[in-house]
Structure formats: structure tokens, C-alpha cells
Amino acid sequence: MVPATETVLVVDDEQGILEALADLLREEGYRVLTASHGREALERLAEVKPDLVLTDWMMPVLDGPALIERLQQDPALRGIPVLGMSAVDVSGLRRQHPGMEFLQKPFDIRALMKLVRRALDATPSVQGG
Amino acid sequence: MSPSEQHPPVFERIATGVPGLDPILGGGLMASGVYIVVGEPGAGKTLFANQLCYSQARQGTRCLYVTLLAESHSRMLSNLRGMAFFDASQLPQRIYYVSGFRMLEEQGLPGLLELLRREMRNHGAGILVLDGLVQAQEAAGSSRDFKKFIHELQVSAGLSRFTALLLTSSVGPTVHPEYTMVDGILELRERTAAMRSWRELQVRKFRGSASLGGSHHFRISEAGVEVFPRLESMVSRAQPPDWGAQRVRFGVPTLDAMIPEGIAAASTTLVMGPPGCGKTLLGASHLAEGLRLGEPGLMVSFYEGPERLLHKAASVGLSLGGAVKDGRLVLQWNMPAECNLDMVVHAMMEDVRKRGVKRLFVDGLSAMVETTHEPARISPFFAALTQELRRHGVTTVFTLETPRLFGPDMDVPLGTGLSGVAENLLFMRHLELNGRLRRLLSIFKLRDADYDPTLREFLITSQGIEVQPPFQPSPELLLTGIARFPGNHS
Numbered sequence: 102m103v104p105a106t107e108t109v110l111v112v113d114d115e116q117g118i119l120e121a122l123a124d125l126l127r128e129e130g131y132r133v134l135t136a137s138h139g140r141e142a143l144e145r146l147a148e149v150k151p152d153l154v155l156t157d158w159m160m161p162v163l164d165g166p167a168l169i170e171r172l173q174q175d176p177a178l179r180g181i182p183v184l185g186m187s188a189v190d191v192s193g194l195r196r197q198h199p200g201m202e203f204l205q206k207p208f209d210i211r212a213l214m215k216l217v218r219r220a221l222d223a224t225p226s227v228q229g230g
Numbered sequence: 231m232s233p234s235e236q237h238p239p240v241f242e243r244i245a246t247g248v249p250g251l252d253p254i255l256g257g258g259l260m261a262s263g264v265y266i267v268v269g270e271p272g273a274g275k276t277l278f279a280n281q282l283c284y285s286q287a288r289q290g291t292r293c294l295y296v297t298l299l300a301e302s303h304s305r306m307l308s309n310l311r312g313m314a315f316f317d318a319s320q321l322p323q324r325i326y327y328v329s330g331f332r333m334l335e336e337q338g339l340p341g342l343l344e345l346l347r348r349e350m351r352n353h354g355a356g357i358l359v360l361d362g363l364v365q366a367q368e369a370a371g372s373s374r375d376f377k378k379f380i381h382e383l384q385v386s387a388g389l390s391r392f393t394a395l396l397l398t399s400s401v402g403p404t405v406h407p408e409y410t411m412v413d414g415i416l417e418l419r420e421r422t423a424a425m426r427s428w429r430e431l432q433v434r435k436f437r438g439s440a441s442l443g444g445s446h447h448f449r450i451s452e453a454g455v456e457v458f459p460r461l462e463s464m465v466s467r468a469q470p471p472d473w474g475a476q477r478v479r480f481g482v483p484t485l486d487a488m489i490p491e492g493i494a495a496a497s498t499t500l501v502m503g504p505p506g507c508g509k510t511l512l513g514a515s516h517l518a519e520g521l522r523l524g525e526p527g528l529m530v531s532f533y534e535g536p537e538r539l540l541h542k543a544a545s546v547g548l549s550l551g552g553a554v555k556d557g558r559l560v561l562q563w564n565m566p567a568e569c570n571l572d573m574v575v576h577a578m579m580e581d582v583r584k585r586g587v588k589r590l591f592v593d594g595l596s597a598m599v600e601t602t603h604e605p606a607r608i609s610p611f612f613a614a615l616t617q618e619l620r621r622h623g624v625t626t627v628f629t630l631e632t633p634r635l636f637g638p639d640m641d642v643p644l645g646t647g648l649s650g651v652a653e654n655l656l657f658m659r660h661l662e663l664n665g666r667l668r669r670l671l672s673i674f675k676l677r678d679a680d681y682d683p684t685l686r687e688f689l690i691t692s693q694g695i696e697v698q699p700p701f702q703p704s705p706e707l708l709l710t711g712i713a714r715f716p717g718n719h720s
Contacts, residue, residue, distance in 0.1 A: 115303060115331075117302065159327050161296075161348075162345070188302070189321035206302075207308070
């Protein structure tokens, strides 16, 4: 069980995947926020500062790269760790964003949970929302 | 330039990247058009739309693929990864997948429309695929709202110059009245008869140019969707070239002697007879004679595999193996149980065009005919096929098996349709005489040539094929297949 205070913001335009991920993370004890695209994610971020952002890459309105750019531009959000996920071949994305971790969809749940845990453990808590 | 001198606008075409489809559409989809692709789940709509996107992306066009409650993008891409057209390097720069479902749920059709417009603009996309139009239709408050949505999408496509494909499952009637306002409707369907199934594509509507009517077979393989335009709809109505006085011989001197001038070049000969009477060897001889004269040959067969055919021909001194090795002769072998008339003929005509085939031998016309479920189609199909072969100057021999080994009846198993199409008719049969089985051959009809109509014994030896002088017993008795010498009528 993880501390209930750890919050993950999941961003994905595919509703089914978004809901499934949110359920799985909640079952693991995380507090979960959801958004169906980058702009909605920024609205959530204005209210709550999560400990981790798990974001899809191809999304309408504001996509994954644009969301990350906004996070980096905002000093208050810059420190939040971000995990990317995509249905496209993530090896290309890893090359373009060397500092980031990516999950290739479809992924194994255990791999996801491991990566989420590792990202959270590597970063000091950013609670404050 | 005065208005009257202005040329009518020429609409740019979008190549679909689907082999065989663009000729059906008169050259491709119209740029800035809105098209509906309708079909049951599993009909191949998603594959078709993706194939178009990857083909366009390779030419530099950006594509936006919007799903509405379809399979997940990762599942879709997993399915596409095995396809020859799939190219991961196009993702996500040139082909971009997003879901519009949430927007549709929360903001209805206006929200979806806004999303489509904005994303097309943001990505600078020239192709839009909306996969799951049926969801939008169900979300529409009324038929009018749905029509308005399509109309507004059409306006956007015209202004922003993108071409849209709207994929929808057929619920109720295949073509809803609401669909009629789009620029074109393509229907994909799967049909089943007995244990077999096949796929068909039909252009239900196509604005801006003529399209080839009727249903066209298509298949789904690792190459993606491949359409085989119905031959009857493709064949030019123009008169085929006149091959003049050019003549062709079978390469059997004693048989050729029965037709002093030879048969007309680019004509079609139907050789009918029961199994084992020598039809295949006569066809092999036709090819061998062509090869001797430097004419590329093609053999299409259904029952005997290539190795066995080569061996059979070699056993009578017809050496074809060398020509197969160096590409002067091609053997196309088809499994009769699984082949499809349009696909067989497509492969055949492609080789005819590519290699300039001058002699064709189709061994087992009945197998070819049995591949279709529409008997009424056979005569027009073969009329179109023979015309197409004539146009390419191909002299063709078809064999057709008759079911009866002996007896007074002369069966033409496929009715008069095929024998009517063939310009030359040769008939072969078995005869039991004095305890010995003999093969007989007679010429029934020849176009533009005199011939010897006498009944001849047809010998197959290790030296080759030979036709004997006219058979002595009474021909009218011989035609029964049960010969008796004159005077012996008991």
C-alpha cells in the first residue's frame, strides 16, 4: 500500500484507457486525477499539484509534448515528474526526450506500476495542492 | 480570358494507395471531398482508411485519424504492424491518432466538429479519418442535426482543403438518407455461400466522375486491401486491333497440316474432352511452339502443379523447364478450392501486360468457372476476357473437361456460353476399338480458316504428339464413341 497522499494525474484522450488506468492506480492506493487532454490537465494542475503526471502523447486540443513544455515553463510545476505513454513506437520519443521515461502501449500493468513507483521514489514529494 | 473561355475546374485526385481501387473511382478520391465508407464490423474499413493514410503520408500529406469508441489506438496499431504498408516512422509526425469520444459525449456534435476543425488546422492535415460515424449519428439529437454536422464538415473540407473519410458500421439500411449528401459512398461487405466467403466493394455513389459500377472482389492480406475490378466493367468497348493475316500454329505438324493457313493470331481456342485425352499436352505444345518462335508464354493451371506439368510435357519431348527458368514462360498455379475468378484473371492479365505474353494456355477452364457463385456472369465475363486477350494480341488455348468418357452424347458442360465465345473449337474423345483405347480429335469450328473436319486419331508418344490420317471406320459411328466396323451392326 502507498501513502494515500500520493497523487497521480492521468491524461489520455481514450476514455476507456483513462478510466482503466485510474481504477488500477486507485486500487494500488494512489489518489488519482484524470484529464482527457493537455488543456484539461493544466486546469487540474491549477487546482492540485500531483506527485506524478502520466500522460499520453497523441491527444486533441493540447498534446503530450505541449503539456510537458507548459509544465517546464511554469516554475511551480517544473519539478513534477512526468511519465509518457504512447501507442506509437516510443524508442523515437525516448531519443527526442532523453530525460523522460516512456511506456509503450499496450503495456503490462506490473511494468506500469513499477515505473510509477520508481518515478515517485526518485523525486521528493511535491505535495501542496 | 472571358468566362466562356475558362476551363472547367479540374479536381485534384487523392490516390487511395489501395491497389485496384483508383481505376474503379476513375482515378482516386476527389480532393476536398467527404466520403462515407460503410460496412459491417470486420469488413475492412479501418484497414482501408489506414492504408490510405500511410500511402498519403509517404507522399508527404499529414493525416489525422479520429476514433469514436473504436478499438484502442494501441490495438489498432498492433494490428497494422504486420501490414506491408505500415511505417512506424510516419508516427506521430504525419499520421496522428486521437479520440473524439469524450468530446462527443460531453459536447455533442458541435463539440466534435470543433475538435475536428481545430485538430485538422493544428496538424496541417490533408486527410481526415473519422472512425465510428455511427457513434456521431447516435449522438445526434435528430436526423437534421446529423445532416447539419455532415454539411458543416463538408464546408470545412472545402475551405481548409482536406479530404475526409467517415467510417461507419451499417446499422439498418446500408445507405441512410443522411449519407446521400456526401461526395461518395463506398460499401465493403463480406458474403458467404456454403462454406466459402468472399469480400466485395461497391461504389454506391461517386460525385464528380464516372465510377465502375457493380461489385468488385477484394481481399485482405499482408499487403492490406487489394481490389480486383470486375473485368466486364473494365474492358474497353473499343474495337480490338486487327491482327490481320497473322497466323499461329500448334506446333504439331500433322495437326497444323489440317489447318493449312494456321489459326488466326489473337484468337481463342477451346479444346474440349474427357480427362486423359491429351488436352494438356496440346496446350503445352501451343506454348512450346510459341517459345520456339520467341513468343513469351503463360500457363495458368488449377489441378496439376507446375512440376508435374513440366514432367508431363517433358515425357513427350516438350522441354519447357528452361523457358521457365529464364522467364520466357511463367506457370501460374492456383488451388481450385480457394481461388477467385477475378483474382486469377487479374494475375493473368498483369503478367500478359508485363511480359508481353503472346501465347496463353489455361488448363482447366471449368475450375476457373467454378470459382464464381454467379453462373449468369460466366458468358459476359469470358466475352470480356477474350476481348481483352485479343486486344493484347494473345493467342489462347483453354481446355474444358467433358464429364463423359465414352458414349453418344457430346456434353458441353458449361452450356453454350463458353463455346459461343471461343472462336475455334477442338473436340477430343476416347474411343474403345478392338480392345484398344484410342484418342480422337476433330476440329468443330475455326474462325477465318479452312480446315480438315475429318476425325483423326491423336497419338501421344515419347516423341511427341501426332495426328494420324483420317480414321477409317464410319465417322457417324465413331461419334457415338462406340465404334463398329462397317457391316457389323449387331
